[in-house]
Amino acid sequence: MSEVLLSARNLTKKFGGLAAVNDVSVDLWRQRIHCVIGPNGAGKSTLTNLLSGDLPPTSGSITLGAHEITTASPEQISRRGLGRSYQKTNIFLPFTVWENVRLAAQSRAAQQPFNPLRWLQSARADAAVNQRAEQALELAGLTARRDFIAGAASHGEQRQLEIAMTLATNPQVLLLDEPLAGMGVAEAERMVELLLRLKTHHAMMLVEHDIDAIFALADHLTVMVNGTVIASGEPAAIRADRSVQAAYLGEDH
């Protein structure tokens, strides 16, 4: 069994009287993809928001590596090594692909304290930022597109760019919200290949609706309905689970 990098225990998030997430526990392991599926309104986005710190849980706890992050801010959680892609909203469309990734890497650069040799430190910091951005670009398969204007890139390339920007913040854990949304067959295949490549270095949680991609990618599958986990385990076992078939997968799967 590989290392657990993120562990959430008994998370509940209430909006008034509605428990959008109800007593949910999730582990994310290095080199494993944990897919979360469920019908609209199941609580998948809310769960993602709890793990990234974008929403505080009503109860429960979250640890990232050795650190308790239950009440930490998104910025603190990001600096502790959790990367979350925000669908397109973070892309600066008039800038090039490279400039976008460079900016994301820059956002993680250490603040420099005052120092008379600051120019030297800045040069070193710049080199580190550039290196991180180059690595992210390459890992996301965008090196050949570096000088494209982001707004002119294809839908699939923009989704790759979101992932590259997330990678540039140097995360160990990745939370990806519907990375295949709106993609054609060829783009989706490329994205599946990219996600499998990323798995070799990261722990990943994927919220996705594309059932074929889910079964191609998932090492672990959690099914949510109405805020609650109705099944969690090996994909083959989940596929065979009658209650999951009835609630979500349908008879075809």
Ligand SMILES: Nc1ncnc2c1ncn2[C@@H]1O[C@H](COP(=O)(O)OP(=O)(O)OP(=O)(O)O)[C@@H](O)[C@H]1O
């Ligand atoms: N900020 C909020 N205030 C009140 N209710 C909310 C809020 N965010 C989500 N909800 C409710 O919580 C429930 C879970 O929503 P959530 O968006 O997490 O589901 P989801 O599984 O991600 O759905 P989808 O697949 O459609 O994105 C829904 O009933 C939704 O209306």
